[in-house]
Structures are given as structure tokens and as C-alpha cells.
Amino acid sequence: MEAIFEKLEKLNQHFRTSSSQPENERFLQRIVKLNEEVGELCEAALCEVDKDQRKKDKLIDFDAELADVIICALMLSTGREVDINLEIHKKLDKVLNRFNIE
Numbered sequence: 001m002e003a004i005f006e007k008l009e010k011l012n013q014h015f016r017t018s019s020s021q022p023e024n025e026r027f028l029q030r031i032v033k034l035n036e037e038v039g040e041l042c043e044a045a046l047c048e049v050d051k052d053q054r055k056k057d058k059l060i061d062f063d064a065e066l067a068d069v070i071i072c073a074l075m076l077s078t079g080r081e082v083d084i085n086l087e088i089h090k091k092l093d094k095v096l097n098r099f100n101i102e
């Protein structure tokens with residue numbers, strides 16, 4: 001996971017230095033991009049369960065779309081004060097606890 005966060009940070013640095021876009025605008029743009037990727041993931045899920053949905057001219061890869069969603073979601077964590085690793089651990093512990101799983 002550490003290597004992934006290093007790559008995300010490099011990407012974030014690139015976007016910050018190659019554009020004068022304000023941070024709040026970039027943040028909103030990333031939220032919109034995340035929604036776009038979620039839409040693509042939904043389309044891929046439909047194709048997984050119903051092959052007739054598949055577009056003949058377009059290869060749809062559910063796992064690649066899932067990776068896009070995860071990357072976009074994690075990009076939202078770059079440059080923030082809170083450690084997203086810690087937040088994910090806290091959330092997972094909460095869910096495990098809810099189901100009495102140790």
C-alpha cells in the first residue's frame with residue numbers, strides 16, 4: 001500500500017505544479033471524476049452480469065474500472081492532514097466489531 005501512496009503523491013505533486021488551478025477547484029474536480037469513474041464501474045458491473053449489455057466496439061474491464069474508482073478515491077486523500085490509512089483501519093475495525101469479528 002505504501003508504494004501506491006508514493007505514486008499517488010507523485011501524481012498529486014505533478015497536478016499541483018503543472019497547473020495554477022486553485023486547490024478547492026481541484027478538489028471538486030476530483031469528486032466529479034470519482035463519480036464519472038463510479039459510473040464506468042457500474043457499466044462494467046452491468047456487463048459482468050449481462051453479456052448482452054457489452055458494447056461490441058468497447059472492451060469493458062471491471063477490475064480496471066474498480067482500480068480507477070479506488071485511485072480517484074485515494075487521490076482525494078492526498079495533501080490532507082488526516083492519514084487515510086489510519087481512517088481506513090478505524091473504519092474496518094468498526095465494521096469488524098459490528099459483526100463481532102476479531
Ligand SMILES: [Mg+2]
Nearest residue numbers: 037040065068
Ligand atoms: Mg474508468
